Amino acid sequence: METNIFDKFVSQKTLFKNKEHLRHNFRPQRLPHREEEIEKISYNLWEALKGHIPSNMTLYGVTGAGKTAVTDYVCHHLRAKGETMGRQVESIMVNCRQIDTQYRVLSHIGNSLLEDFEQDEIPFTGWPTDRVFNELIRRMDRRGGVFVIVLDEIDHLVRKAGDDLLYNLTNMNSSLKTARACVIGISNDLKFTDFLDPRVRSRLGQLDVLFRPYDAEQLQDILRQRAQEGLDAEAIGPGVIELCAALAAQEHGDARCALDLLRISAEKAEQAGDDAVNQNHVRIAQSQIESDQMTPVIATLPSQQKLVLASILLNEQNGLRNVQTGQVYDIYRQACQHIRQNPLTQRRISGLISNLDMLGLVTARTVSKGRYGRSKEINSCIPANVDVRTIMSTAEEEMHVVFNANYHHQTSL
DNA sequence: TGTCCACTGGAAGGGAGGGCTT
DNA sequence: AAGCCCTCCCTTCCAGTGGACA
Numbered sequence: 253m254e255t256n257i258f259d260k261f262v263s264q265k266t267l268f269k270n271k272e273h274l275r276h277n278f279r280p281q282r283l284p285h286r287e288e289e290i291e292k293i294s295y296n297l298w299e300a301l302k303g304h305i306p307s308n309m310t311l312y313g314v315t316g317a318g319k320t321a322v323t324d325y326v327c328h329h330l331r332a333k334g335e336t337m338g339r340q341v342e343s344i345m346v347n348c349r350q351i352d353t354q355y356r357v358l359s360h361i362g363n364s365l366l367e368d369f370e371q372d373e374i375p376f377t378g379w380p381t382d383r384v385f386n387e388l389i390r391r392m393d394r395r396g397g398v399f400v401i402v403l404d405e406i407d408h409l410v411r412k413a414g415d416d417l418l419y420n421l422t423n424m425n426s427s428l429k430t431a432r433a434c435v436i437g438i439s440n441d442l443k444f445t446d447f448l449d450p451r452v453r454s455r456l457g458q459l460d461v462l463f464r465p466y467d468a469e470q471l472q473d474i475l476r477q478r479a480q481e482g483l484d485a486e487a488i489g490p491g492v493i494e495l496c497a498a499l500a501a502q503e504h505g506d507a508r509c510a511l512d513l514l515r516i517s518a519e520k521a522e523q524a525g526d527d528a529v530n531q532n533h534v535r536i537a538q539s540q541i542e543s544d545q546m547t548p549v550i551a552t553l554p555s556q557q558k559l560v561l562a563s564i565l566l567n568e569q570n571g572l573r574n575v576q577t578g579q580v581y582d583i584y585r586q587a588c589q590h591i592r593q594n595p596l597t598q599r600r601i602s603g604l605i606s607n608l609d610m611l612g613l614v615t616a617r618t619v620s621k622g623r624y625g626r627s628k629e630i631n632s633c634i635p636a637n638v639d640v641r642t643i644m645s646t647a648e649e650e651m652h653v654v655f656n657a658n659y660h661h662q663t664s665l
Numbered sequence: 666t667g668t669c670c671a672c673t674g675g676a677a678g679g680g681a682g683g684g685c686t687t
Numbered sequence: 688a689a690g691c692c693c694t695c696c697c698t699t700c701c702a703g704t705g706g707a708c709a
Contacts, residue, residue, distance in 0.1 A: 355692095355693060375685070376683085377682095377683055377692080378692070378693075379684085379685065379686095379692075380691080380692055380693085381692085383685095383692095554696090556696090576672085577672065596696090596697070599700095600696085600697060602672080602674080603697095606673095606674090618674095618704095618705095620670095620671095620672095621706080621707075622669095622706035622707025623669070623670060623707040623708050624670060624706095625670040626670075626671060626703095626704060626705060627671055627672050627673080628672085628673080
C-alpha cells in the first residue's frame with residue numbers, strides 16, 4: 253500500500269488541546285491583571301449603548317501590554333450588548349502600521365461599512381481625500397448608530413502622515429447627521445501627542461489610559477490560564493511557564509512574546525516526540541523566534557535597503573564595530589560600482605540606515621565624536637543563526653557579487 | 666571660549682506610477 | 688486624452704549640533 257507523507261503526523265501524539273488559545277490574537281474569556289483598564293474603557297463606551305457619544309480615548313503602553321487585546325475584548329462585549337439592547341453600535345479596528353496614510357485609513361473604514369448589495373468599493377488610489385471622507389460620512393449616516401473607531405499604533409501614523417487624519421476623525425461628529433463616532437487611539441509611545449496640533453491633542457486626549465507592562469508573575473498567570481485551555485494538563489514540564497514568563501519579562505513584559513514562546517516550545521516538544529515541554533524546548537523556541545522574525549523582514553527589503561544592510565555586514569565582517577554613516581556609505585558606493593548601479597545620495601542612505609534601525613535589524617545611535625564630527629554608530633543586531641547571505645542572495649542575484657567582492661575604506665589623511 | 670567636524674534631520678520639490686473624472 | 692489626485696522614492700538644500708580640541 254502507498255504510504256502518505258502525512259501518516260506519521262496522524263499517529264503522532266499531540267500536546268495541544270486547542271492551539272488557538274495560545275495565540276496572542278485569540279480572545280480569551282477573561283484577561284487577567286487588566287481589570288482596571290477594562291473597567292475604565294467599558295465605563296466610557298457604555299455611553300454608546302445609551303446612544304450618546306463616548307469620550308475619545310488614548311491608550312498608552314509598551315508592546316504586548318494588552319492594549320489591543322483589551323480593546324478588542326471590550327469592543328466585542330460592546331457589540332454583543334448592543335445587539336441584545338437593540339442599539340446600533342459598531343467598532344472598527346485599523347492597524348496603522350499597515351494602513352498608514354490618511355487616504356488609506358479613511359478608505360479602509362469606508363470599505364468596511366460596505367453593504368452587501370453594493371459593489372462600489374472606494375479605490376485604493378485616485379480619489380481626492382475629501383471625497384473619500386465625504387463618502388465615509390455618507391455610509392456612516394446611512395447605517396446610523398455609534399461608531400467606535402480604533403486606531404492601533406496611531407503613533408506610527410502620526411509620525412508618518414501628520415495629524416490631518418486625527419483632526420478630521422475627531423471632528424467627525426460635526427459632519428455626521430444621524431450617526432455618532434468616537435476615536436480610540438492606541439500608542440506605544442507616551443509622547444506621540446507632542447507632534448499633534450493642540451486642538452487635536454485636547455480632543456483626542458479626553459481620556460487617557462496607561463497600560464503598565466506585565467511583570468513576570470502576571471505573565472505567569474496569563475500563561476497558566478492559556479496553557480490550561482490550550483495544552484494537555486501533563487504537557488508542561490517543571491519551570492517552563494516560569495522560564496517563558498521570565499524571558500518575556502526581560503522583553504519589557506511582552507505578553508505576546510510570552511505566548512508565542514510557550515506555543516512554539518510546545519510545537520518543538522511535539523516535533524521531537526516528547527511527552528512534555530521542558531526548558532530546553534523553550535530555549536530552542538526562543539532562538540527560532542528571533543530568526544523567524546528577521547528572515548522575512550530581510551528577504552522583503554527593497555534592493556537598496558539590502559545593499560545598505562550588506563554594507564554594514566561587510567564592515568562587521570572586516571572586524572569593524574560601531575561603524576559610522578560615512579564608512580557605510582563608502583562600502584555601499586563600491587558595492588554599487590560592482591553591480592553597475594547608480595549609488596543614492598548620502599542623505600538618502602542616512603535615512604535608509606534609520607529605517608533599518610526601526611526594523612530592528614541594526615542599531616544606529618547618533619553620537620558626537622567632538623572635533624571629529626557627529627554621526628551614527630551602527631551595529632547589526634542579526635543573530636548568528638540567521639544566514640543573511642542566503643536570504644538576500646535568493647531574493648537578489650546581485651547580492652552574490654556584493655558579498656564576494658573585496659572592499660576597502662578610503663583612508664582620508 | 667570659540668571653532669569646526671561629520672554628519673543629522675527637516676523641508677521642499679521632482680518625477681514616476683498608480684488611478685480617477687470629465 | 689487631458690487634467691487631476693495620491694503615494695513612493697529620491698534629490699537638493701541647509702540649519703543645527705555635541706563635544707574634542709586649540
